Amino acid sequence: MTKFKLIARKSDDVEDVLDVLNEHKQTLDDLRIAVEYMEDDEILNLEDVEGNSCAFVLDNFEGEVFESLKERNARIWSPHVLSQCFSVSKPLPKTPLIVHSFAFEGTxxxxxxxxxxxxxxxxxxxxxxxxxxxxxxxxxxxxxxxxxxxxxxxxxxxxxxxxxxxxxxxxxxxxxxxxxxxxxxxxxxxxxEFNVPVFKGCVVCTSGLSPHERTLLGQLVEENGGKYSAAMEKNVCTHLVLNAPSGEKYKFASSFGVKPVTPSWLRRCIENGIRYHERRYHPDPEIANKKRSVLKETSKTNKV
Structure with a gap:
């Protein structure tokens, strides 16, 4: 007498499912797990798909069959789940109902x-x-x-x-x-391998730098995910790199929504792969040296 049933689709795109079930046939028999293959129409017309007596093995986690089973609170596993469980004697998952893999388990x-x-x-x-x-x-x-x-x-x-x-x-x-x-x-x-490029989303312009410095800075910005712009365009440019708090671009930076920073901000961000808060690298020393937390008080509760 079987105590559990796996239901797999008969459709042509389930080779992985068939391979896994055939590879672990002995394990299925030992665990008294039955396997039944159904046409998509049969699965869609099943009345009782909830509970702990069966699970559906799907290779494709989208489409009509998947959405129908999900809506009816059916248990759905990918063939990878079965393969991993059977290979290392891991218990079949009880929760969540839908398991594609264990890739984020414990994360x-x-x-x-x-x-x-x-x-x-x-x-x-x-x-x-x-x-x-x-x-x-x-x-x-x-x-x-x-x-x-x-x-x-x-x-x-x-x-x-x-x-x-x-x-x-x-x-x-x-x-x-x-x-x-x-x-x-x-x-x-x-x-x-999945680091966020440090200047992704940044459009950087300069003021008061030599042509050589501008060229080098532009290369560094673009190599690290950002864009370099010769002009400071309102609501487009995000950062203005300059050595001193002066000049036409600096004058309009605040009203243009642009953050002024010194070249050391750029270098330190690249060196450590961190985008440091711009205020600490403001070209005006009075602003840069202000003692003010950039993180809200809620951080003290270990939650933001």
Missing amino acids: CVSFSGMTKEEKEELARKVEMMCGAVTPNFYQTNDLLIAETLDTTAQKYLAAIMWKIPIVRPEIVDHMWKCGANAESLKNAKFLK
Whole structure:
């Protein structure tokens, strides 16, 4: 008598499913797990798909069959989940209901600098890879996933203070496609492949620098993910690099929404892979030396 059933699709795109089930046939028999293959129409018309008596093995986590099963609270696993569990004698997952892989198992992430829709899509994938997602950012988080290193974002400032790795959103799709081991997310060398370019999202112009200095600065900015502009365009340019608080560009920087910084800001950001808060590198010493925390008081509660 079987105590559990795996239901797989008969459709032509399930070679991986068939390979895994055939490879682990003896394990399935030992665990008294039955396997049944169904046409898509049969799966869509099943009445009872909830509960702990069955799971659906899908290679494709999108489309009509997947959406229908998800809506009806069915248990859905990818063939990779079965392969990993059977290979290392890992128990089949009880939660969450939908498991694509264990790639984010034991990893808690938060998102910054994305639209609501982008965050929701990434969170959905992280959770289907057994990860946890928090809307707030805590000192116990393992990763901050961000589009840019935004010094106005409290989560970014907290991640720097708490020494929590900051990675690009592409890491989620990479883990989704390759089904990497969760240990990868603890590996600094692996995470470095997904570093956010330090000047991504920055448009930098200069004032008072020599032609050679401007050329070199432009190259450094673009090599590190930013853009160089000869002109300071309002609401486009983000940073003005200069040695002294003077000149036409400096005069209009504030009203143009541009942050003035010294060349040392640029160099230090590149050296350490961190976008430092611009105020500390303001060309006006009085502004740069002001004692003012750039992180809100909420950081003292280990949450932002």
